[in-house]
Amino acid sequence: MTSIKKKMCQTTIGVVSLGLTAAVSTVIAHDNNSRVTDIQLRASSSGTPPSGPAGYTRIGNWDVDRGGSKGTDGSTGHYMMALYTNKAPIGSLTQCVTDVQLRASSSGTPPSGPAGYTRIGNWDVDAGGSKGTNGSTGHYMMALYTSANSPVKNVALNKATKQSSQGWGGDPKRAVDGNTSGNYGHKSVTHTQAKKESWWQVDLAGAYDIETINVYNRTDCCGERLSNFYVMVSDTPFPADLNSAKNQANWNQHVAGRAPTTQTFTVGTKGRYVRVQLAGSNYLSLAEVEVMGRPATKPVSFCTETEKAKKELQAKLAAAVKAQKEAQAKLAAEKKAKKEALAKLAAVLKAQTKAKAKLAAVVKAQKEAQAKLAAEKKAKEEALAKLAACEKAAQAEVIGGNPVVQRAVTDSRKNFFLVDTNKPFRAEGELTWWKIWAGKTLPVELVIYRKSANSWAVVGRSGVKRPTKTGFNRFRLASPIEVQAGDFVGLYYPQAGSVSFNKDSGAWDLGNLTGTVLFTGSGAGATAFSGSSYRTYSVRAGGIKKSAGDGAADSAVSLQSVNYPGRHIRHRGFLGFIDPIKSELDRKDASFVMVPGLANSAHISFRSVNYPDRFLRHQFFRINLHPSDGSQLFKLDATFKKVPGLYGSGGFSFESVNYPNHYIRHSGFALYIHRNDGSTLFKKDVTFNVVSALFVDQSQQATDKAQAKLNKGLVAYYPFDGILNASGHGNLGTNIDQFKTNDFTVAFWFRTQEKSRLFDLAGDRTAGSHGNFLAIRMTGKHESVPEGTVTVEIDQDRRGTNFIGIKSTTTGLNDGNWHHVAAIRDGKSLALYIDGKLENTGKAAGIANIVNNNDFRLGRSYAGFPNAVVQYDNLRVYNDALTGNRVKALFVEDRP
Numbered sequence: 001m002t003s004i005k006k007k008m009c010q011t012t013i014g015v016v017s018l019g020l021t022a023a024v025s026t027v028i029a030h031d032n033n034s035r036v037t038d039i040q041l042r043a044s045s046s047g048t049p050p051s052g053p054a055g056y057t058r059i060g061n062w063d064v065d066r067g068g069s070k071g072t073d074g075s076t077g078h079y080m081m082a083l084y085t086n087k088a089p090i091g092s093l094t095q096c097v098t099d100v101q102l103r104a105s106s107s108g109t110p111p112s113g114p115a116g117y118t119r120i121g122n123w124d125v126d127a128g129g130s131k132g133t134n135g136s137t138g139h140y141m142m143a144l145y146t147s148a149n150s151p152v153k154n155v156a157l158n159k160a161t162k163q164s165s166q167g168w169g170g171d172p173k174r175a176v177d178g179n180t181s182g183n184y185g186h187k188s189v190t191h192t193q194a195k196k197e198s199w200w201q202v203d204l205a206g207a208y209d210i211e212t213i214n215v216y217n218r219t220d221c222c223g224e225r226l227s228n229f230y231v232m233v234s235d236t237p238f239p240a241d242l243n244s245a246k247n248q249a250n251w252n253q254h255v256a257g258r259a260p261t262t263q264t265f266t267v268g269t270k271g272r273y274v275r276v277q278l279a280g281s282n283y284l285s286l287a288e289v290e291v292m293g294r295p296a297t298k299p300v301s302f303c304t305e306t307e308k309a310k311k312e313l314q315a316k317l318a319a320a321v322k323a324q325k326e327a328q329a330k331l332a333a334e335k336k337a338k339k340e341a342l343a344k345l346a347a348v349l350k351a352q353t354k355a356k357a358k359l360a361a362v363v364k365a366q367k368e369a370q371a372k373l374a375a376e377k378k379a380k381e382e383a384l385a386k387l388a389a390c391e392k393a394a395q396a397e398v399i400g401g402n403p404v405v406q407r408a409v410t411d412s413r414k415n416f417f418l419v420d421t422n423k424p425f426r427a428e429g430e431l432t433w434w435k436i437w438a439g440k441t442l443p444v445e446l447v448i449y450r451k452s453a454n455s456w457a458v459v460g461r462s463g464v465k466r467p468t469k470t471g472f473n474r475f476r477l478a479s480p481i482e483v484q485a486g487d488f489v490g491l492y493y494p495q496a497g498s499v500s501f502n503k504d505s506g507a508w509d510l511g512n513l514t515g516t517v518l519f520t521g522s523g524a525g526a527t528a529f530s531g532s533s534y535r536t537y538s539v540r541a542g543g544i545k546k547s548a549g550d551g552a553a554d555s556a557v558s559l560q561s562v563n564y565p566g567r568h569i570r571h572r573g574f575l576g577f578i579d580p581i582k583s584e585l586d587r588k589d590a591s592f593v594m595v596p597g598l599a600n601s602a603h604i605s606f607r608s609v610n611y612p613d614r615f616l617r618h619q620f621f622r623i624n625l626h627p628s629d630g631s632q633l634f635k636l637d638a639t640f641k642k643v644p645g646l647y648g649s650g651g652f653s654f655e656s657v658n659y660p661n662h663y664i665r666h667s668g669f670a671l672y673i674h675r676n677d678g679s680t681l682f683k684k685d686v687t688f689n690v691v692s693a694l695f696v697d698q699s700q701q702a703t704d705k706a707q708a709k710l711n712k713g714l715v716a717y718y719p720f721d722g723i724l725n726a727s728g729h730g731n732l733g734t735n736i737d738q739f740k741t742n743d744f745t746v747a748f749w750f751r752t753q754e755k756s757r758l759f760d761l762a763g764d765r766t767a768g769s770h771g772n773f774l775a776i777r778m779t780g781k782h783e784s785v786p787e788g789t790v791t792v793e794i795d796q797d798r799r800g801t802n803f804i805g806i807k808s809t810t811t812g813l814n815d816g817n818w819h820h821v822a823a824i825r826d827g828k829s830l831a832l833y834i835d836g837k838l839e840n841t842g843k844a845a846g847i848a849n850i851v852n853n854n855d856f857r858l859g860r861s862y863a864g865f866p867n868a869v870v871q872y873d874n875l876r877v878y879n880d881a882l883t884g885n886r887v888k889a890l891f892v893e894d895r896p
Contacts, residue, residue, distance in 0.1 A: 153293075155293050156274065162201055163200040164192055164198045172190050175190050175289045179288065180216045182216060182219030184285070194283050197241065197279065197280075198278045198281075198284035200275070202273070202289065204291065207272050208295060210269060210292070212267060213267055214264050215263050215265070217286075218286075221769075223768065224768065225283050227259060228256055230254050230277050231255075232249040233269055234249050234275070236248065242279060250271050398429030399426075399542045400542070424486050424489075425484070428483065429482075430543045431460070431477060431541050431542065432476065433477060434446045434462065434474075435540055436473055438469070438471065441467045441470060443494055445462055445465065445492040446461065446462035446491065447461050448481055448541075449488040450486070450488070462477055464492075490539065542650060556692070557594055558592070558691050560691050562684055563685065564669075565689075575623070575671075576622075577669055578671070589610065591609040591610070592608060593606070597635075599632070600639055603641045609693065613892070615628060615638040617634060623670075639658075640654040640655060646683040650689065651689045656673045713745075713878040717876050717877075720875070738850065741847045743881040744880070745822060745825075747876045747894075749896050751871050752871070753816040754780040758778075759777070759780070759861040760778075763776050770800040772795065773850070774823075787814065788814040789808055790813055796848040805842070806831075807832075808832060808834050820895075828845070833887045836892070858872055873896040876894070
């Protein structure tokens with residue numbers, strides 16, 4: 001006989017109907033761990049049922065010719081037929097055979113089967129003709145038919161959805177998009193408003209036999225919102241209110257607690273509409289809802305044993321399918337992780353190669369630098385010895401005489417002296433330069449006069465100089481001339497011609513003066529000398545003022561470039577430049593306090609006005625603004641000798657104390673220390689006018705006072721330099737966050753570049769929503785908060801008692817730079833400071849009592865986000881509310 005093989009799922013053959021003119025029913029018996037994969041139809045002419053293949057079970061036999069027949073070939077016999085099935089282990093099947101129908105016809109062609117059935121084979125019963133004992137004749141044929149159920153699948157996928165309301169872009173169709181991710185940032189999670197009995201539902205667009213429903217919860221936060229809810233199935237649309245919906249439902253199930261990440265409901269009923277509805281008031285968010293079923297069919301009558309076996313096998317298949325999906329997902333994840341690991345390894349290897357090359361370059365540079373340092377060691381030692389011997393204070397400028405202006409009359413005198421009595425020196429000092437206007441390039445000499453009563457004396461002379469050009473001429477003294485307050489500046493012309501002597505008001509003792517002497521007229525605004533016929537002269541001399549103390553140290557100044565008078569020395573990005581000064585920030589950056597030299601108090605150092613812990617110093621010959629590390633090298637690099645300007649008649653130049661003959665110089669508007677090459681350009685580039693500070697901080701005094709009070713109320717201080725708690729108060733920081741209802745301040749520095757994470761910078765929050773906590777949060781990416789926003793929240797319990805939250809108005813704080821945060825509670829009020837400035841304030845209904853057993857943690861990430869990458873410095877916790885001045889002082893004192 002013909003062998004018919006047809007795979008059948010774990011439901012196997014429930015009830016098998018077989019017949020010729022009428023259906024005969026029987027049951028295929030099998031255990032729960034087998035299935036039918038083959039049907040064998042056999043025949044015999046002995047009048048008894050034919051035997052089947054080894055290991056097969058006979059499930060029925062039929063009398064073909066009702067007692068006797070005779071074939072056209074003359075053969076006679078009593079033909080019988082039997083149906084046999086085998087069993088095989090359960091496998092992965094796509095169709096379920098639930099019924100077998102055996103039909104016959106006498107027309108010589110295959111008989112038709114029931115509607116919806118498939119013919120899997122047909123057989124010629126009597127090989128062309130037969131005659132039954134009842135006289136009937138014909139050509140009998142038989143055919144075998146089977147039914148097959150549709151496979152179970154997610155029938156909710158991409159179907160029409162609705163929800164009670166919508167918030168934050170949480171469209172209801174996200175729950176049937178096939179994406180089970182519970183991360184709201186992946187745009188796969190629904191979201192309603194916080195309303196009573198919020199609901200979501202799907203229309204399957206037809207009746208389905210529903211076996212299970214899988215509900216996926218939100219995972220990035222707020223998973224507790226999906227609790228105390230119902231899942232329901234109905235043939236008709238649901239009404240809005242929960243009670244009416246439950247009464248109408250074909251099936252419903254209640255979940256009292258919080259739903260897990262994925263929850264499966266066994267349904268086993270028919271329906272078209274599926275709803276998820278909260279019993280209370282809250283937001284409703286769903287990641288995905290899968291409705292597993294097949295199109296509804298008329299039920300097949302099974303016996304109790306077969307139905308039980310069917311359900312058990314269905315459950316096993318569902319578990320096997322689930323395990324297979326999980327294994328496939330795990331395999332995909334492992335493949336992805338392996339691919340990422342390989343990419344990361346390749347990047348690491350590439351970075352290592354670059355690092356090796358960079359290290360080789362650094363080693364080479366270090367060797368060259370060491371060689372250079374060795375060559376300059378002797379010069380440094382000599383400079384240090386010179387510094388140790390020097391005991392003079394920082395010096396300022398001393399000036400005598402009138403500003404030099406152009407004169408119209410040419411020189412025509414000889415052997416006469418000029419004395420300028422209008423502009424004497426105002427202080428004691430050493431003259432180092434002098435300048436005049438020359439109508440002709442005739443010899444001239446600087447003379448310094450001192451008057452005591454009616455006696456005059458010459459206390460210093462420069463030696464005769466010849467101007468190099470007509471016009472302004474500036475001369476440097478080979479040896480300084482000591483002057484006192486009240487001394488006068490004058491000139492001597494040895495070859496200028498003849499002129500009479502005018503002593504103004506009487507016979508004064510001219511001391512060591514020989515020749516014609518001219519004195520200025522009384523009260524003259526410029527150097528106009530007595531006698532209207534005489535030439536008007538002008539001379540100016542200057543140098544370094546002597547002082548018994550620190551001189552100009554501790555004074556706020558700005559430094560103006562001589563050859564670029566529109567530019568001043570300023571720090572920008574903690575590097576030195578000369579820039580045009582326009583804004584208030586420019587003025588702050590261009591203002592410095594000249595303090596006694598860090599390496600030698602006889603010289604000076606420049607401390608920044610707006611970064612008072614930082615000084616100008618040279619490093620690899622570039623001028624930087626760095627905080628002092630206390631080393632001798634830093635002190636030497638930040639100490640300069642103030643000398644008369646190398647160019648022009650005024651100004652100053654600043655010589656490095658550990659690199660003698662190297663001066664602060666601008667090159668391309670950037671600041672360096674360069675060796676003096678003697679050129680005019682070099683002299684211009686290293687000469688600066690010392691002027692009053694462009695910025696004076698009126699609040700500095702209040703800030704300085706506040707700095708002295710930084711330790712008041714300090715509970716814990718973590719500088720993150722290996723010291724557990726450096727507060728000096730004996731408190732190691734245990735339970736530092738248990739503030740109860742007291743005032744407090746939490747302040748620290750941080751920097752991060754996180755762009756897609758939601759995490760707490762600091763605090764003891766553990767819940768996604770309300771609870772008992774203090775949380776200082778950073779938003780990298782969120783559905784409703786700008787990126788790089790700092791938020792401070794305080795809460796007392798899960799009901800939100802005395803809750804308060806405020807956000808920074810400044811955003812983009814995840815820019816990779818250091819920022820200072822201070823969160824301050826003062827009674828019911830909450831304040832947030834960013835980088836020493838007040839950002840926002842708020843007031844709660846009452847004072848939240850913060851008492852819990854939670855750890856105070858830094859950088860806690862929310863569910864669904866990897867751990868954040870954040871750097872911290874100088875964490876301080878106070879048991880009182882700091883004032884604005886104290887916060888500003890903290891910002892200055894603790895800067896990394």
